[in-house]
Amino acid sequence: MLKSEVLKCFTTPLTGPAFPKTTYRFNNREYLNIVYRTDLAALRQVVPEPLEIIDPLVRFEMMRMPDVTGLGSYTESGQVIPVRFNGEEGDYLHAMYLDNLPAIAFGREVSAFPKLLATPKLYVDNDTLVGTLDYGSLRVATATMGYKHFPIEQTEAFAEIGRPTFMIKIMRGYTGEPKVCELVRTQTTDITIHGAWTGPARLQLFAHALAPLADLPVLEVVGASHILTDLTLAPVKMVYDYLAEGK
Known part of the structure; x- marks a missing residue:
């Protein structure tokens, strides 16, 4: 393989890339979102400067994605x-857990999504929308919501899933020193809301050393939503360079 051909490759392995170079369109994406109040001191331990905490709230997300351009079908969960x-x-x-290697590789390499391998599931159990997250063989989260009890306005659903998103991108060189340490921003585009509902909801988080969701404890559930949508994933851009700030 010529050097010029190597430079054209998008990712490794060279002859069988972990993910394609394409525009990532999500069709029939399904959200179960539960917003809960947590401990402010615990939030301060995990939210990096220069981001500012607005309220001591966390949104626990379950996302079923059956049709993703270039990535296939998978389920994801996070905080x-x-x-x-x-x-x-x-x-x-803060954290994302999913069951699809190309999505993990793309999210970490090209963007800055904090993705880890786990087993989330989102399904309907009789009259209840259920989301579960297992890390290895252990349950670390269980979310439940009444199925389609009350519709919510599309504008409200759009405002919930269309907000700007911030992430930390960290890459280290072979000496162990950081080569990239950036705060990046992205925002989903081309959003189409097919339906949105709310209802009674509960969330349980279980302690785990390597999936520490319970470090942000559930003190009070303050809202929940079930949203069906199509959307497109936008590229990230750097908004703050930690390395430049230290020079």
């Missing part, structure tokens, strides 16, 4: 924290 940066309100992605 999202409302924050403010330079006067703009958005969400900080």
Whole structure:
């Protein structure tokens, strides 16, 4: 393989890339979102400067994605924290767990999504929408919501899933020194809401050393939503360079 051909490759392995170079469109994406109040001191331990905490809230997300361009079908779960940066309100992605290697590789390499391998599931159990997250053989989260009890306005659903998203991108060189340490921003585009509902909801988080969701404890559930949508994943851009700040 010529050097010029190597430079054209998008990712490794060279002859069988972990993910394609394409526009990532999500069709029939299904959300179960539960917003809960947590401990402010615990939030301060995990939200990096220069992001500012707005309220001691966390959004626990379950996302079923049956049709994703280039990535196939998978389910994802995670914790999202409302924050403010330079006067703009958005969400900080604290942790994400999913069951699809190409999505993990793309999210970590090309963007800055904090993705880890786990087993989330989202399904309907009789009259209940259920989300579970297992790390290895152990349950670390169980979320439940009454199935389609009350519709919510599309504008409200759009505002919930269309907010700016902030993440930390960290890459180290072979000496162990950081080569990239950035705060990045992205925002989903081309959003179509097919339906949105709310209802009674509960969330249980279980302690685990390597999947520490319970470090942000559930003190009170303050809201829940079930949203069906199509959307497109936008590229990230750097908004703060930690390395430049230290020079």
